[in-house]
Amino acid sequence: MKPQVSGGPIRATIVGSLPKPAWLAVPNILQAPWKVPTEDLPEALADATRLSVESQVAAGLDVVTDGEQRRRHYIWGFLDGMAAVDTVNLVLKPTRGQRFREEAPVARLVGEPEWTGPRLVEHLRAVRALTKRPVKVTLPGPMTIVDSLRDEVGRHSTADLAMIFADLLNREAKALADAGAAVVQFDEPCFNIYLDQAREWGVVALERAIAGVGTTTGVHICYGYGGAEVSDWKAANRDWSQYEQSLALVARTDIDQVSVETAAVGVDIGVIELLRGKDVLLGLVDVGKEAVETPEVIARGLRRALDHVAPQRLFACTDCGLVLRSREAAAAKMRALAEGAAIVNRELADG
Structure with a gap:
């Protein structure tokens, strides 16, 4: 039975990273290198995971993640160690439609990709040992993976390569479900680009x-992290119609949950009408700013x-990952999510 920490049917969670x-x-950058010596890294990652879970529980979130503490990047965390994928010797490539x-x-694809066993089950078990709350694990979606790789073999079309990675992701997702993941979420920002x-x-x-994944499945579709380049693009953009197409597509799938961004962009919340019958993780926290939303903003x-x-299908959520924010701001934003959900839950209880 899922704990209702927010005090009612509306729950609070985050997209994934902290x-x-x-x-x-190194703080405030993506793909930041580790500052801890290799021999000390396992203990450091365990400590960071514990702190991440404690911060989510203290904030009052109903569903928690590992904060992606054990991954340098949300995509590489799955690709690291996979056969024929080089995440060390990186190359430059046009990505995300050159939007940003x-x-x-x-990373570089140097052969035939192969799943060599679960990458994130150990991460999941570490979180489940720290809390009784439902745990979500995030994976990159197949379209986003192939956009984030340079194929140096050229054996497959982009679409065929996405299908190969979809099958590899499916094996990972099934292993996570078997290990007790309450939710397996696929991050597909590319759905709003291509x-x-x-x-x-x-x-x-x-x-x-x-x-065939034996647990709740979700997809996160957003307009990008809260970095300067992405924030500048959002500030200049005037067309937010992409969700009308991408959400209509996922609405016809068997996916259980859909995570969308509304706080930092000009998206009309009404677009979630397309998702009737699915859980909606509504992005109400701007991950591009240190300023903390009030609980009343979340409640509105x-x-x-x-x-x-x-x-019962609504979650108060962040727009995207909080990895670029300070730890203080991230903790406060999570508290605002839980408190905002609690406000509306009390209103629902009062009729």
Whole structure:
């Protein structure tokens, strides 16, 4: 039975990542290198995971993650150690439709990718040993993986390569479900960028990734992290119609939960009407700013969402990962999510 920490049907959670302690990794950047010697890294990662879980529990979140403390990056955490994928000798490649910059560092595919065993089950078990609350594990989606790799073999088309990774992700997701994950979430920001490809093969790859997974499955579709380049693009952008297409696509799948961004962008919350019958993780916390939302701001967004989703299917959530924020701001933003959910839950209880 899932604990209702927020005091009612509306629950609170985060997309996945939290900032790492400054003694573990360089703060406020993605793909930050470890600052701890290799021989001390296992103990340091265990300590960081414990602190991450404690912060979520103290904030009052209903569903927790490992804060992605054991991963340098949400994509590489799955690819590290996979056969034929080099995440050390990086190369530059145009990614994300060059929406934010012309090129970004990516891993290299140097052969036929192969799943060599669970990558994240150990991470899950570490969190489950720390809390009785439901635990979510995040994985990169197949479309986002292939956008974040340079194929130096050229044996497969992009779509075919996405299907290969979908099958590998499916094996990981099944292992996580067997190990007790309450939710397995696939992060697919590329669904809001490559709309034609998402329609042609991206959603098929997602369905392959979730097929037969014996637990709740979710997909996170956003407009990017809270870094300066992404925030600048969001500030200049005027077209937020992508969700009308991407959410309509995932609405027809067997995915159980969909995580969307609304706080930092001009997206109308009403777009979640497309997701009737699914759980909605509503992004009400801007991960690009240190300023902390008040519980009442969170509550206002939840009230608007209740016109489109049943309360038992609604989660107060962040727009994206909080990895770029300070630990103080991240903790305060999580508290605001739980307190905002509690406000609306009390209103629902009072009729």
